[in-house]
Structures are given as structure tokens and as C-alpha cells.
Amino acid sequence: MRNVISVEGTYLKGRYKGVMLIATAQDGNHHQYPIAWAVVDSESEESWTWFFEKLHELIPDDDELIFISNRHKGIISGVASVYKKAQYGHCLWHLGQNIKTKLKSKAGGVALFMRTTKAYTQMEFDELYDEMNNSYPSITKYLEDNIYREKWARSYFHGSRYNIMTTNGSESINAKLAQARDLPIVAMLDAIQNLTSSWFNTHRIADVASTGHLTPWAKRTVRSRFIESQKMEVFQLNTFEYHVTGVGHDAVVGLNRRTCRCRVFDIDRLPCSHTITAAGQHNMNIYELCSHYYTTNVWTLAYTETVYPVPPL
Ligand SMILES: [Zn+2]
Structure with missing residues (x-):
């Protein structure tokens, strides 16, 4: 978490x-x-x-x-x-x-x-x-x-x-x-x-029913950023760095250092639309760029334990 x-x-x-x-x-x-x-x-x-x-x-x-x-x-x-x-x-x-x-x-x-x-x-x-x-x-x-x-x-x-x-x-x-x-x-x-x-129990049932690598909230967030990334252009600067333009301020993405000049990727630890654009150019899986905190595996762990009633004294 x-x-x-x-x-x-x-x-x-x-x-x-x-x-x-x-x-x-x-x-x-x-x-x-x-x-x-x-x-x-x-x-x-x-x-x-x-x-x-x-x-x-x-x-x-x-x-x-x-x-x-x-x-x-x-x-x-x-x-x-x-x-x-x-x-x-x-x-x-x-x-x-x-x-x-x-x-x-x-x-x-x-x-x-x-x-x-x-x-x-x-x-x-x-x-x-x-x-x-x-x-x-x-x-x-x-x-x-x-x-x-x-x-x-x-x-x-x-x-x-x-x-x-x-x-x-x-x-x-x-x-x-x-x-x-x-x-x-x-x-x-x-x-x-x-x-x-x-x-x-409610969340345990919800996460068991959920499919895919990311939690539903993270999936929705990445999907909307992916749609925005479709309007962007990307230029490779070196092996891992890309210059991304097209929406708002230009940005420079460092895929190896997990950073983008807009800082959304750095702070949220979910890829911003610039990073998604750069990852597409780099043939990199977007999911690899998401923090493990947003994965369904980690989400499931949060609700593995059952909270039992306190036994009578
Ligand atoms: Zn960015």
C-alpha cells in the first residue's frame, strides 16, 4: 500500500x-x-x-x-x-x-x-x-x-x-x-x-472478481491518459529519453529513471500521457511502468486476512 x-x-x-x-x-x-x-x-x-x-x-x-x-x-x-x-x-x-x-x-x-x-x-x-x-x-x-x-x-x-x-x-x-x-x-x-x-469482505470479493494486471481505478486512469497520448508526438533523444509534444507543455521522459518533466509519473508512480507515448515508441509495456501498489496482486494481499469478532473475555 x-x-x-x-x-x-x-x-x-x-x-x-x-x-x-x-x-x-x-x-x-x-x-x-x-x-x-x-x-x-x-x-x-x-x-x-x-x-x-x-x-x-x-x-x-x-x-x-x-x-x-x-x-x-x-x-x-x-x-x-x-x-x-x-x-x-x-x-x-x-x-x-x-x-x-x-x-x-x-x-x-x-x-x-x-x-x-x-x-x-x-x-x-x-x-x-x-x-x-x-x-x-x-x-x-x-x-x-x-x-x-x-x-x-x-x-x-x-x-x-x-x-x-x-x-x-x-x-x-x-x-x-x-x-x-x-x-x-x-x-x-x-x-x-x-x-x-x-x-x-466486500473488497475481497471485488478484487477476486477483478481481472487484469491493474486495479480498476488504476486501469481507468491509465486508459484516459492513453487516449490523451494519442494526440502527442514523440522524438527520441537517446536510448531511454524521449521528447514528447502536442498537449500542454512539452515534456522529456526518462524511461530508465522512471521520470517525466511534468512530474506526474514521478509523484503518482503511474505513467503520465507523455510516458505512455514514449513507452509506445520504445516498445515497452505500460504496465511495467506502474508501481506495484496499483497491481491486482498487491491489492488482493490487502484483504487476504479476515477481521474476526473479538472473542468474549
Ligand atoms: Zn509527463
Whole structure:
């Protein structure tokens, strides 16, 4: 699974209050994959640190590991104290909401901010940032005063966030648990376990039924890029490098180094339309260029285990 973990806290609505903490990843088919749950009294620095210490028993620290969340101080310091090698990035949806409410920014400003955050290259980012600075200077001032660029801009981020820019995954799981959150804690945890068992079984059935090398989501993505690649022209520069023109900015693809100047291939680890064009010229199988995270074999592994009910004490 791609090493991007989304973490989030949500208030419980039952008589005993408290907060549920949740960590999720995303499977190769773009579905949310719950990893860990916990119930704590409040979202303090201590409770988040405890949560990350427990998570560390399942998921070791790694240079390529990335955590994303809203900008809760407890999460940021908890990650920093337990996961020394991992990177941390902000959820862009939450940041967009902050801009909307704090700065009373119009929809156009938030939309431009979202486009800027999602830019793949620094050149593309700089152009959009200038546009934002001219049209919505309060947004750029807020960002410069409060948040490091590397934490919110994909093009400046240290590490690969793939296409995972928000914590919407853990939020959608939280939404499915809305009713369970009304229950007393033990009954709530039972309800969560039942839901998790059922999700695992549903996805296991879906991936067994799926055919082909790539997950359905990756297949659809590559197919649409393949259609775009049909409008492009390609010129060989040397054994492995190609110059691709025709749609948007020109690009240079390095098939041996798995890189394209548009950086979509580098960050998503799925070939962009330029790479698909170059691979066609090179007689190279497109599937060889896709990260193993998007293959059906790896997807199947994610749901091999069954989540059993907790036995009675
Ligand atoms: Zn490209």
C-alpha cells in the first residue's frame, strides 16, 4: 500500500464523550483502508503521542512514510516525536476550509488555492502562486505567515504524497460511523469491528472478481491518459529519453529513471500521457511502468486476512 497515512480525531456523541482517533491508508483501488482506531479522553499532545506509539508497533518508521492531517498541534508533535524519519503534510481540504472561513475568501480564491496546491511542477506552482498573489493577496499573506510551503504544496513536498492530498478518506469512514459514535464505548468498538469485517469482505470479493494486471481505478486512469497520448508526438533523444509534444507543455521522459518533466509519473508512480507515448515508441509495456501498489496482486494481499469478532473475555 502507498505509504501515506491519514490521521484524524472525531468527537464521540455518547454519554461519556471522548474522542476517537483513526489512521487510514488508501488501497491501490482508491478505497480507504482503516488501519487503527483508538478512543481517548481528548485530543491532547499526550493522547496523540500514545496513539502514534501504538501505531508504531504495526507500522515502523521509514523515510518514505508520510502522515497527513489537519493542522492539530497534537498530531504534528506526536508524529515528530515517534516517527523521526517520516514526513508530515497538511490536508489541503482542511486548509481550504480555513482560508474560506478565516479570510472569508470567495469560492474563486479557494479554488485557485486548491489548484496551486495540486500543481506537480514548481514552475506550474509559481505561475499559479503569482496569479493568487495578484488576485487574492490575503490568501498568500496568510500562507506565508503561517505555513511552510513544503507542507501544503505538492510540488515542494519532500517525499511522495502520490495523489493523496486530503484526509477525506478518514472523514468518509467517520461519516459511516456516525450512528456507532452514539453508542457506549464497548458497543461502539464492536460496531466498528463489524463494519471493518464487512468492508474487508466486500473488497475481497471485488478484487477476486477483478481481472487484469491493474486495479480498476488504476486501469481507468491509465486508459484516459492513453487516449490523451494519442494526440502527442514523440522524438527520441537517446536510448531511454524521449521528447514528447502536442498537449500542454512539452515534456522529456526518462524511461530508465522512471521520470517525466511534468512530474506526474514521478509523484503518482503511474505513467503520465507523455510516458505512455514514449513507452509506445520504445516498445515497452505500460504496465511495467506502474508501481506495484496499483497491481491486482498487491491489492488482493490487502484483504487476504479476515477481521474476526473479538472473542468474549
Ligand atoms: Zn509527463
